[in-house]
Amino acid sequence: xxxxxxxxxxxxARYIYDxxxxxxxxxxxxxxxxxxxxxAAGVGKTEIAKVMASALDRELVRLQCYEGLDESKAxxxxxxxxxxxxxxxxxxxxxxxxLTKSLxxxxxxxxxxxxxxxxxxxxxxxxxxxxxxxxxxxxxxLLELLSEMQVxxxxxxxxxxxxIPFVVLTSNRARxxxxxxxxxxxxxxxxxxxxxxxxxxxxxxxxxxxxxLCAQVAMAVQKLRANESILKKPSIAETLDWxxxxxxxxxxxxxPDALRRTAGFVLKNNEDIAAMEEExxxxxxxxxxxxxxxx
Amino acid sequence: xxxPQVYLEKLSAFSRMLRLxxxxxxxxxxxxxxxxxxxxxxxxxxxxxxxxxxxxxxxxQEQMTFDRVFDGFFISEERMRQQAKKQMEREAEMEQMRQAxxxxxxxxxxxxxxxxxxxxxxxxEKERQRLRDFMDKYRGNAQRNPNLYGxxxxxxxxxAILEQQMLMExxxxxxxxxxxxxxxMYRDISEFKETxxxxxxxxxxxxxxxxxxxxxxxxxxAGRTGLLDFRRTIRKGLETGGSFYKLHYxxxxxRRKHLVLLxxxxxxxxxxxxxxxxxxxxxxxxxxxxxxxxxSEKLFEADAFSLQNMDLFRGYVKESGVYGRGTDLGTxxxxxxxxxxxALNTATTLLILSDTKTIDQPRAVAALLEAKRLAGKVxxxxxxxxxxxxxxRSVQTMAALCPMVSCNTLSALAAAxxxxxxx
Numbered sequence: 091x092x093x094x095x096x097x098x099x100x101x102x103a104r105y106i107y108d109x110x111x112x113x114x115x116x117x118x119x120x121x122x123x124x125x126x127x128x129x130a131a132g133v134g135k136t137e138i139a140k141v142m143a144s145a146l147d148r149e150l151v152r153l154q155c156y157e158g159l160d161e162s163k164a165x166x167x168x169x170x171x172x173x174x175x176x177x178x179x180x181x182x183x184x185x186x187x188x189l190t191k192s193l194x195x196x197x198x199x200x201x202x203x204x205x206x207x208x209x210x211x212x213x214x215x216x217x218x219x220x221x222x223x224x225x226x227x228x229x230x231x232l233l234e235l236l237s238e239m240q241v242x243x244x245x246x247x248x249x250x251x252x253x254i255p256f257v258v259l260t261s262n263r264a265r266x267x268x269x270x271x272x273x274x275x276x277x278x279x280x281x282x283x284x285x286x287x288x289x290x291x292x293x294x295x296x297x298x299x300x301x302x303l304c305a306q307v308a309m310a311v312q313k314l315r316a317n318e319s320i321l322k323k324p325s326i327a328e329t330l331d332w333x334x335x336x337x338x339x340x341x342x343x344x345x346p347d348a349l350r351r352t353a354g355f356v357l358k359n360n361e362d363i364a365a366m367e368e369e370x371x372x373x374x375x376x377x378x379x380x381x382x383x384x385x
Numbered sequence: 386x387x388x389p390q391v392y393l394e395k396l397s398a399f400s401r402m403l404r405l406x407x408x409x410x411x412x413x414x415x416x417x418x419x420x421x422x423x424x425x426x427x428x429x430x431x432x433x434x435x436x437x438x439x440x441x442x443x444x445x446q447e448q449m450t451f452d453r454v455f456d457g458f459f460i461s462e463e464r465m466r467q468q469a470k471k472q473m474e475r476e477a478e479m480e481q482m483r484q485a486x487x488x489x490x491x492x493x494x495x496x497x498x499x500x501x502x503x504x505x506x507x508x509x510e511k512e513r514q515r516l517r518d519f520m521d522k523y524r525g526n527a528q529r530n531p532n533l534y535g536x537x538x539x540x541x542x543x544x545a546i547l548e549q550q551m552l553m554e555x556x557x558x559x560x561x562x563x564x565x566x567x568x569x570m571y572r573d574i575s576e577f578k579e580t581x582x583x584x585x586x587x588x589x590x591x592x593x594x595x596x597x598x599x600x601x602x603x604x605x606x607a608g609r610t611g612l613l614d615f616r617r618t619i620r621k622g623l624e625t626g627g628s629f630y631k632l633h634y635x636x637x638x639x640r641r642k643h644l645v646l647l648x649x650x651x652x653x654x655x656x657x658x659x660x661x662x663x664x665x666x667x668x669x670x671x672x673x674x675x676x677x678x679x680x681s682e683k684l685f686e687a688d689a690f691s692l693q694n695m696d697l698f699r700g701y702v703k704e705s706g707v708y709g710r711g712t713d714l715g716t717x718x719x720x721x722x723x724x725x726x727x728a729l730n731t732a733t734t735l736l737i738l739s740d741t742k743t744i745d746q747p748r749a750v751a752a753l754l755e756a757k758r759l760a761g762k763v764x765x766x767x768x769x770x771x772x773x774x775x776x777x778r779s780v781q782t783m784a785a786l787c788p789m790v791s792c793n794t795l796s797a798l799a800a801a802x803x804x805x806x807x808x
Contacts, residue, residue: 093432113435120424121417121440128445174628264594272443273411279445318584 091119091146099145105137106290111278115142118276124236124257126221126272129280131262132325139217139258146256149214153203155224161231165241167200168193194245204235208251216255221271222264229271236274285312288329295330299337306344307333311356319365324356332356392422399458403441406450414440430459482506489517497542504546516545570796574657574768585795589663592799643732644675645760647721649739650702651681651712657768661738661792664802676728680717681710714739715748722755729759737765737787741779753786765789766801 093116100107115138118125127135143150153164161167173193180189201209207216221229235241239251259275261267283291285308292304307329315323324332332355341348350367357363400415421436434455442451460468486506490497497505505513523538570588577585617633624630646665648658662677677687685705721728729735735756743749757763765783767774771791774780783789792798 109431110435113432114439117421117436117439121420123417126443171630174630178628269409269443273409273414275443276439277443277448278439279448318587321587321590 091116096145100141103141103144104294105141105145106287106294108287114276114278119256121276122254123276124259124274125278126259126261126267126275127278127280128261128263130282130323132323132327133280133282134326135260135280136217136219139215142256142258143215146215148212148256149210150217151203151207151214151255152217152219155218155220155228157223157225159224159228163202164228165202165204166243167202168245169198169200173198199246205241205249207255208235208239208241208249210253210255213253214255216257218257218259220262221259222261222267226268229268233270233274236271282315282323283326285309288312288326291326292329292333296333296337299333300342303336303342303344304333307336310344310349314356314366317366320357320362322358322362328356392427393419396422399454402454402458403451406454408441408447408450410441479506489513501543501546512545516542571794573770573793574660574795575793577656585660586663588795589660592795593664596799596802643734645728645733645735646675646677647717647735647737648677648679649681649712649714650679651710654712654738654740654768655702658738660795661766661798664798665736678717678721679705680714682713682716684717684720712739712743713745714743715745715752718749718752718756722752722759727759729756731761733760734762734764735760737763739765740767740769741777741783743779746779746782750782750786753783757787763787766792766798768793
């Protein structure tokens with residue numbers, strides 16, 4: 091897919107992007123490479139996969155990684171209970187070989203996200219979310235899938251992809267990923283959006299919210315992120331929640347009082363809220379209004 | 386329109402340059418990049434840069450290296466002119482500074498090498514003024530007794546210039562310009578300002594979290610043998626009429642090491658010890674048990690509760706009475722070795738956080754040898770940058786006795802903690 095075509099489709103999906111992001115996505119698509127996205131929590135890594143699914147008109151298959159994730163949860167599992175039942179039902183049957191063979195057929199195969207994504211007739215977008223939370227051995231296991239687009243099931247042989255999925259891997263950098271995995275992917279690092287982009291996102295996602303309030307929210311969030319004493323920086327989703335909460339409360343201007351009432355939507359721990367109140371005289375995060383209201 | 390063949394030749398050279406800069410570039414990546422380059426052409430330089438960065442760079446650090454190499458390699462004509470102009474201006478400015486410095490130095494009754502003259506020229510005006518004032522103050526004496534005062538003035542100048550050269554050698558200078566976060570990791574801990582400490586602490590927390598993540602992944606892998614536990618599987622199978630409804634696997638018992646931390650909290654070491662302790666305390670899986678001892682002239686054990694809240698650490702150390710005093714490593718190690726019940730045994734790793742500067746060095750060396758005999762392993766974390774070790778005799782002595790790791794930056798401290806967890 092050409093860059094301009096992709097940009098058009100992302101515009102249709104009402105996704106706010108910059109030229110770098112669009113170029114990286116177009117190139118990963120063109121090369122057929124998995125895309126590894128890194129960045130702080132809440133910068134919109136997962137959203138990219140969702141938008142790509144929508145822009146490419148493909149199904150999104152999601153694999154959420156966690157400690158202890160293995161092939162049986164990610165790729166496939168034999169329906170062990172059903173196999174046991176089948177053995178007991180067919181205990182008296184003559185042809186044992188046929189029975190044994192039938193036990194490892196599609197009927198007893200439980201398809202998990204990875205297998206589903208490569209056995210799908212139509213190409214899908216496969217999101218492997220938070221790969222850094224999975225074990226290193228799972229990473230090694232992913233290599234075959236990512237480079238050869240095939241997986242090996244010992245009892246059934248090698249399954250080749252019927253269609254090539256667009257694979258998006260995300261990582262919060264909780265641990266460094268292996269060099270082998272990185273080498274197989276195109277790489278993108280996302281930072282928090284700047285003021286302009288954040289405002290554009292607010293306008294696109296919450297068109298009913300007053301423009302002035304959106305601008306104040308975007309500015310306050312930028313200041314909060316720049317504040318070093320705030321440990322958990324507000325994510326884009328939290329910015330949206332905050333603006334929506336202010337709008338729902340009928341707030342038209344971000345006053346210190348409005349901020350105090352709604353701070354829980356943007357800052358998620360007590361120390362951060364205290365730090366914010368300490369840091370600014372007005373508590374709105376702007377740091378330069380010295381106690382008076384501003385617009 | 387340039388022929389694709391020209392691009393590909395350039396690309397091949399570019400890949401070689403990236404390899405020289407430490408990036409791992411496989412032929413597959415060069416093939417991908419050439420496909421992209423043939424497709425895009427070279428009309429839009431920024432687009433080409435983004436495209437090649439996507440293919441070649443696989444981490445944030447690599448992205449920065451890539452940008453630097455790309456900007457140097459695929460340089461635009463306008464940029465080339467700008468760079469040449471800047472370089473000429475810089476050289477002219479440097480020449481002027483050198484001439485001014487030469488004029489100043491002409492008045493001196495001593496000989497300086499060209500390197501020393503260059504270092505003098507690069508010194509901040511304030512420092513140069515300080516030296517000139519010093520020279521003026523002793524000018525009369527030097528004229529009366531050239532041998533005695535001439536040598537004295539020369540030694541002061543040479544020392545100030547050496548310090549300036551060492552400052553210029555320091556790692557991390559200029560990193561901030563590239564990426565503030567990464568620059569912070571590579572800056573000397575002793576150069577942190579008071580206002581930067583919260584940021585440093587938050588970075589320590591995030592890096593420690595990363596190391597914990599790596600560690601727990603490694604432990605999980607080591608713990609799982611994959612072998613079937615027949616006994617448990619058969620026993621559990623009895624509950625379901627002999628069918629092995631659920632299979633059970635063997636797990637290994639986790640074994641962690643015992644850690645003894647010996648932290649120098651004399652005036653100059655306080656900042657470093659605080660950071661290092663934060664790091665080690667944040668690594669919740671590094672050891673099965675740990676004991677922390679603080680020392681300056683005397684040794685005392687920090688109770689685990691006070692170390693839970695590192696924000697109170699500074700106040701706690703000040704109250705203990707060891708803060709701001711001289712360093713006596715020998716006494717500290719002797720007390721530690723003589724403790725009953727024994728603090729050190731073959732299962733313990735002794736971690737010394739100190740800059741090696743101590744009174745009575747021979748006694749410290751003897752005590753270190755004794756500690757080495759008692760403990761399973763001794764590792765020294767030194768906040769002095771490795772390039773300065775050659776100037777300091779005490780560092781050389783201690784480094785010869787036990788493994789010493791330079792930890793002058795947060796990045797080096799993180800690497801040392803990784804090494805500690807790996808052993």
